[in-house]
Amino acid sequence: EPEVTQTPSHQVTQMGQEVILRCVPISNHLYFYWYRQILGQKVEFLVSFYNNEISEKSEIFDDQFSVERPDGSNFTLKIRSTKLEDSAMYFCASSSGGGSWLIEQYFGPGTRLTVT
């Protein structure tokens, strides 16, 4: 069964450093998402991406964050200058199709980001 993959599984970085989290969505999917979950808290939406542009972003997704689909298979989340409060599990998700129906999102296993 096709699945969303994410690398690395765990990333440790120092405050102020840039990090790039990578995701490979399911191959025929068209919609891509990033969510995050701070330890012990809810899963929070960050951004959705379609047709090479951001569809929607949350208040969390400020100028320090960016997303890119550089080569037609990878989908990346970049945090320009990490802060301690960026420590969280980051989940990538993808979904297929569109139109006037709702399609389920498939989530990857997550990347645990630890900012020290």
Added chain:
Amino acid sequence: DAKTTQPPSMDCAEGRAANLPCNHSTISGNEYVYWYRQIHSQGPQYIIHGLKNNETNEMASLIITEDRKSSTLILPHATLRDTAVYYCIVRTLSNFGNEKLTFGTGTRLTIIP
């Protein structure tokens, strides 16, 4: 999206049916009920969704009341692997199909051996 209310935790004996309730009293006509679960710290996993009719798939059944103000997710024969946090989410139908999921705190279901 409509707000949902779920009990924070539930236990169920292994092999029995687990019935997880969700209240969504402010749901509107174009909103679907979705269920996801999150096992330990893994990525959320889609279970089932419905609009107003009862739905069943290989994982679970979804019972939606006639007034659509509440629903119940049923895991017919719970196993230890069903221990997870279960999220009831209401999503708006639109023409784009890429709406975000808004997760609440969910119900932590523990299956007891």
